[in-house]
Amino acid sequence: MMSVMVVDDEPLARQRMLRLLASVGEVAPVTEAENGEQALSCFAETPVDVVLLDIEMPGINGLAVAQQLMARHTSAEQPAPAVIFCTAYDEHAIAAFEAQAVAYLLKPVTRDKLRQALARASRLNRAQLNALDATAIAERNSVDGRxxxxxxxxxxxxxxxxxxxxxxxxxxxxxxxxxxxxxxxxxxxxxxxxxxxxxxxxxxxxxxxxxxxxxxxxxxxxxxxxxxxxxxxxxxxxxxxxxxxxxxxxxxxxxxxxx
Structure with missing residues (x-):
């Protein structure tokens, strides 16, 4: 099973995503955060495998949240999660992938697109993430790992x-x-x-x-x-x-x- 956090400042958007996750299956538990600050705090206390992250939010936007998650959590004890951006805007796609996102989904997100993104994220399972060390992180930034x-x-x-x-x-x-x-x-x-x-x-x-x-x-x-x-x-x-x-x-x- 894959643990997931849904981060979106719109309650209706979070509810819809929770329903989609329930229909996809193989996802539990699911937590919620209504802004970037709350997401960072929740992840520090209870890490998850995947973060479904809106971009346009008050305060810290989704791109900044993803960058902070990657910067703060790169150790075997608390590895960074796989990030899937879910947004109504497509102009942030390049910046999203520079933030090492697994996928970039445009709202309204469909069940099939969500399932595909989660399948991609599942390749970064907990065992693989726990095996990351400083050398592996450096290799990810090399030409071969580009x-x-x-x-x-x-x-x-x-x-x-x-x-x-x-x-x-x-x-x-x-x-x-x-x-x-x-x-x-x-x-x-x-x-x-x-x-x-x-x-x-x-x-x-x-x-x-x-x-x-x-x-x-x-x-x-x-x-x-x-x-x-x-x-x-x-x-x-x-x-x-x-x-x-x-x-x-x-x-x-x-x-x-x-x-």
């Missing part, structure tokens, strides 16, 4: 860097091609290249590959080279401009070329 805030038909979601195979720019959008498909990011390719450094390799003006996922390159019948990546049917084309640098790095790493 997560992106991505857009999909289902809304905003978090995409772990470990699942990304390459980044591709098409007109004004940048997509992250991952093991389950593609998601749109707000970062430009240049920003991603600067942020990720040696973890990625430029292969085309429109493409960056995640180097840890590269297994080689292959020449097509048309004479073009493509990157061979794990779990991807067809990798991006390598442009003539970037071919020599890619080959050099591939040779240094001992990976095959396939040409």
């Amino acid at each position: 997560e992106f805030c991505a857009r999909s038909a289902a809304g905003m979601q978090r995409l772990p860097f470990s699942q990304v195979r390459y980044f591709h720019a098409d007109n004004k959008y940048v997509s992250a091609v991952h093991t389950g498909g593609e998601l749109i990011l707000d970062d430009s390719l240049k920003e991603l290249e600067d942020q990720l450094g040696a973890a990625v390799q430029r292969v085309h003006r429109n493409a960056l590959v995640v180097w840890a996922q590269v297994t080689g390159m292959r020449r097509s019948a048309a004479g073009r080279y493509r990157v061979v990546l794990r779990d991807v049917d067809q990798g991006p084309v390598i442009s003539r401009r970037h071919l020599s640098a890619f080959k050099a790095r591939l040779g240094q790493s001992g990976q095959g070329s396939g040409d």
